[in-house]
Every structure is written in structure tokens, then in C-alpha cells.
Amino acid sequence: MQRFVLALLAVLALPTLAPAAERLSGEAIERAFRGNTVSGRYTNGGFFTEYHDPNGQALGHNGWQANTDACWITKPDRICYYYGPPTDRTVHCFSVEMSGDLYVLRNSGNGMVNALAKVELGNPRNHSDNGTPWYCDGLISRAPGPLMSRKLAQR
Secondary structure: OHHHHHHHHHHHHOOOOOOOOEEOOHHHHHHHHOOOEEEEEEOOOOEEEEEEOOOOEEEEEOOOOEOOOOEEEEEOOEEEEEEOOHHHOEEEEEEEEEEOOEEEEEEOOOOOEEEEEEEEOOOOOOOOOOOOOOOOOHHHHOOOOOOOOHHHHOO
16 A cells, blocks of 8 residues: 555646656546456555456456446546446546656546556456456447437446
């Protein structure tokens, strides 16, 4: 945890000494995250690790609980995560900056740093849905399916 806090301070407080942070497009975020595991720490200290399955599932642990019905999608300038079934779904979107091998996730709404993360190639932590039903509807997973309108998810 201390390494992430120190890295966060280096990125934020000493920009002239730290590598310049490059803001990533949605396309670049997708290339980096798709089929890989993103693991890190929130600025409040909680740890998360999520495998970004190419089918749209976000498998693993979001820092507070094991993921169920968690999905991810990129937009032109950010990544969004959808947690829970459509009736109770929460949405969290982040812009992503890269500084060296660290990814800085900022809340899309207020620009505040939410987390620092690293990308692990593939699924080295073996995150899975454990055979339980998972609900990534057509929009989230980019698979065919009329269960959620594109207009709703673009909000």
C-alpha cells in the first residue's frame, strides 16, 4: 500500500520529476485493459483486481466485494464499469492516464484521482464467474442483444 501512496504522491506532487502522465483515449484504454487484469489501490487504500474479459465481464474483486454482474466498456475518452443487475446497477467512469507503468484512474465527474493500477497480462489471478449466471447485456459486452438500449448506457 505504501508504494502506491508514494507513487501517487510522485505523480501528483512532483510532476517535473515523475514521467509525464499521458491521458489515454478510449481506444488506447481498451488495448491496454482488454484480456488483461488491472490491479491496484484506491486513494482510500482499498485494493482491487479485475480481469477485463473480452466479452465485457469484469471478473475479480472491486475493492469492496467480489464482482457479480460487473461489466466494462470504453467510451471515446474513458472506461466505465457497470456493477450489478440492471435494476440496481451502479456506474463508475474514469479517465485513464499512463505514467511509466502506472495507470492513474480519475473520476470522470470531478477529475479527482480514484486509483493507481498496473496491468497484468492475461488472467494470472484466475478470476472467473465461478459458473454463476452473469448479466452483461448486449451493450456492455458488445455482443448482440436488445436488453439495454444504447441511449441509456451512453448517459
